[in-house]
Amino acid sequence: GATASVALRNVILGLGALAMMVVTSPKLSGLVIAAIPVIVLPLVAFGRSVRRKSRQAQDTLADATAYASEQIAAVRTLQAFTNETLVTGRFSGAVEAAFEAARASIFARSFLTFFAIFTIFSSVVAVLWFGSRDVLDGNLSPGTLGQFLLYSVFAAGALGALSEVWGELAQAAGAAERLTEILAETPAIQAPADPKPLPAAAKGAIIFDDVSFSYPARPDRAAVHGLSFSVKPGETVAIVGPSGAGKSTVFSLILRFYDPETGKILIDGVDVREADPVSVRERIAIVPQDVTIFAASARDNIGFGRPGASEAEIETAAKDALADEFILKLEHGYDSPVGERGVTLSGGQR
Numbered sequence: 532g533a534t535a536s537v538a539l540r541n542v543i544l545g546l547g548a549l550a551m552m553v554v555t556s557p558k559l560s561g562l563v564i565a566a567i568p569v570i571v572l573p574l575v576a577f578g579r580s581v582r583r584k585s586r587q588a589q590d591t592l593a594d595a596t597a598y599a600s601e602q603i604a605a606v607r608t609l610q611a612f613t614n615e616t617l618v619t620g621r622f623s624g625a626v627e628a629a630f631e632a633a634r635a636s637i638f639a640r641s642f643l644t645f646f647a648i649f650t651i652f653s654s655v656v657a658v659l660w661f662g663s664r665d666v667l668d669g670n671l672s673p674g675t676l677g678q679f680l681l682y683s684v685f686a687a688g689a690l691g692a693l694s695e696v697w698g699e700l701a702q703a704a705g706a707a708e709r710l711t712e713i714l715a716e717t718p719a720i721q722a723p724a725d726p727k728p729l730p731a732a733a734k735g736a737i738i739f740d741d742v743s744f745s746y747p748a749r750p751d752r753a754a755v756h757g758l759s760f761s762v763k764p765g766e767t768v769a770i771v772g773p774s775g776a777g778k779s780t781v782f783s784l785i786l787r788f789y790d791p792e793t794g795k796i797l798i799d800g801v802d803v804r805e806a807d808p809v810s811v812r813e814r815i816a817i818v819p820q821d822v823t824i825f826a827a828s829a830r831d832n833i834g835f836g837r838p839g840a841s842e843a844e845i846e847t848a849a850k851d852a853l854a855d856e857f858i859l860k861l862e863h864g865y866d867s868p869v870g871e872r873g874v875t876l877s878g879g880q881r
Contacts, residue, residue: 538696545689552682556671559658559679566654577643578697584639586708588632595625604872647694651687658683720787726807730799733814737762737785742794744784754780779820787811824873829858830865
């Protein structure tokens, strides 16, 4: 808002001053107008450099912040292994890299502003020199030259302020570039144009038909290959295997976090690729392998998988999980905040 106001004010001031310069002395005005490309084109080039360095500064700061967040979340682990010194050194390196990138960004923007002010007022000095010659030759009165110089200073000040605005915009564009890239990303798994609905009455039948899949990060290594099995409604099935055998991958495919490269997966007779992913996931209840606790109340965490669940349903779920007893001992019972990542709870309670 403030930047737009400054830009608008100085655009009006600059155009007004330029118009009065033309009225006062067309000859000197022509010299000023001819110098504008010499001033503006380098500013555009420097603006690109400011944008690039601002993006680098934001990326390195994000890396340092992410590292700090990761280590704080695992503070007990790093203390258990007495790695405080190691982690501190790595974080110092990340912060130093962020500082150097920020300093380069600030230097680039400062140089842009310096160049703009130097070239703008150098042009004013050049106008004064040419105008003085016209005064000595009798082609221009001293009063007219003074009037023209006053308008030139107004125009130079406006252009200098606009160069500062341009620097701010270039810096902001660099900072927002990564965010813009993220917002422009489209999910690889999308609902088809005409999704096939799942049966209204869920049965729970699952069929894997010759399914093969490799993770995008490891395309040369199959996570599952030629997998076929079926789960009948009401049937309980355990998937057992060593680490890396593809157990978690099976559930990721059922939830349609990924699509198989070959074969198909059917839920209640419907190929999941033909259904809306949201509809598929609404049919599935899951207990994640990694414990995820949100910075909310115990009640909100229990009811997260079913928005709108009644208090009775939440309390019943807690009792079934043998969590009701310790939850009631918390200061505010089910309304007690559990902290970020469940920091107020013990490992077993989480």
